[in-house]
Amino acid sequence: MIRLERITKIFNKGTIDEKVAIDGITLHVHKGEFVTVIGSNGAGKTTVLNLSSGTFAPDEGDIFIDDSRVTNLAEHRRARYLGRVFQNPLMGTAASMTIEENLAMADLRGQTRTLRWGVTKARRGYYRETLEMLGLGLEHRLKDSVSLLSGGQRQSLTLVMVTLSLPKLLLLDEHTAALDPKTAQLVMDLTQKIVEENNLTTVMVTHNMQQAIRYGNRMIMLHEGRIQYDIQGEEKKALTVEEVVRRFGAKLKDEALLG
């Protein structure tokens, strides 16, 4: 699905602030995998997502999606492969536009935008059906501006937008971190449901150890720009917080990780 080959990313290269964010990582994510990525602040979690989605290019190494090389492909040209949900609920939707307009934009992920009407009658029915599964009543508010929604509602809408035109790879960037615990749980349940129903290949970055252990079928721990541990299969299923702390406790300086 997506392959990162010997990737290195250095920020502020050649200056006093030089920082090796990613240090020669090789990571293959296979079709249908749900990978959780955990690590302390500055471990390179978000950088991995940014490199995958093309926010910036690596200094060394290559990135492949389905065997086509995308290392230097601009962000907007990778869009048809990727769906991404950000930590900040405000980032996934256009606030001044309506719910149905946001859905219509997501509907055309990676396609050329023409002078046809943005929202068509036929698609509107489909949007309504899709929103119904959220159970938030948004299906009755298609023409409401997104600025009227709460953070949790906006994050749920972003997830629905991702599923409209199923991407090959779903990137979740601490997408529940900015929500209150109850809403975070709702959004996480929804994520699980969407990923399972569509068999989406997913990479989820999280700050929350319990989340990383509970969800997904593979867990990667990053530390100082390298993959420290890569746990999958039965071993991942049997994993508990206590065990992780026992095995890797020394590296878990960041207490928030255990939250």
Add this chain to the structure above:
Amino acid sequence: MEISSLLRTIPISLEQGLAYGLVAIGIVITFRILAFPDLTVDGSFPLGASVVARLIMEGVPPIYGILMAIIIGFLAGCCTGLLNTKLKINSLLAGILMMTILYSVNLRIMGRSNIQLLTVNTLLTPLENLDVNRFIPIVAFFLLVALCAKLLTDMFLHTQMGFAMRATGDNEQMIRTLGVNTDKMTVLGLGISNAFVALSGALVAQDQGFSDVGMGIGMIVAGLASIIIGEALVGKKTVQRLTLAALIGSIIYKFIISLGLRLGLAPTDLKMATGVMVILALGIPAIKKGKEGKLHLRGI
């Protein structure tokens, strides 16, 4: 002041308000839709006037002159967009640069600092020769043009491409991850905006009977004042309201200006008065609520 005197300012306010309303629609597209503070307008307005004046003097039918003004205005806007997106020049500075460059370009196009059009046939000549009060056909004409511009803008902003443009101003990161080249949208939006502005310049030159290289000075501020007045009256929640606000605001702005003149305001003080109007409109909410003004803009 007598009521009759007040009423007499209405036709002229309508005429000018609608003619300059195209500038306000252009500014809505940049400032409001794209959140791009485009200052090209002060140069692209006289650009449209210069192009149409020169071509009419060369014997080109006015309608072709107007089409050419629209095209060249579009290109001028695109240039500002390219300075910003390709050369990474700050949005405000990119507009100032183009505005300055266009001053020379406009002098080149006209070959002098102004061209009189009173004695030649313009697009408006047939309307002015009708056997009715001059204002009726002229106001009707500008109303038609302004409404067409409003409707076309509304329609465009509800197409797939229009959505992408609105999202570029609203949430650039989001629409880029959905596969839109936001640089292209910025360039296109600036082009469309300045095409409207140049069209306005081309029509105003024919309406007032001359083109002058200085006729664009303060156009941005006047346009902003119009938009702010309009939004206060009709709101700004939807695209349709934004464009309507531009037209209505423009008419009321011109009405306030002609009132001011009748009450003894010197014509030379107009730009200061307009500037103060914008400062008050943007500043009062900040003083009241301790919040910043209502203009959300990218790149500054």
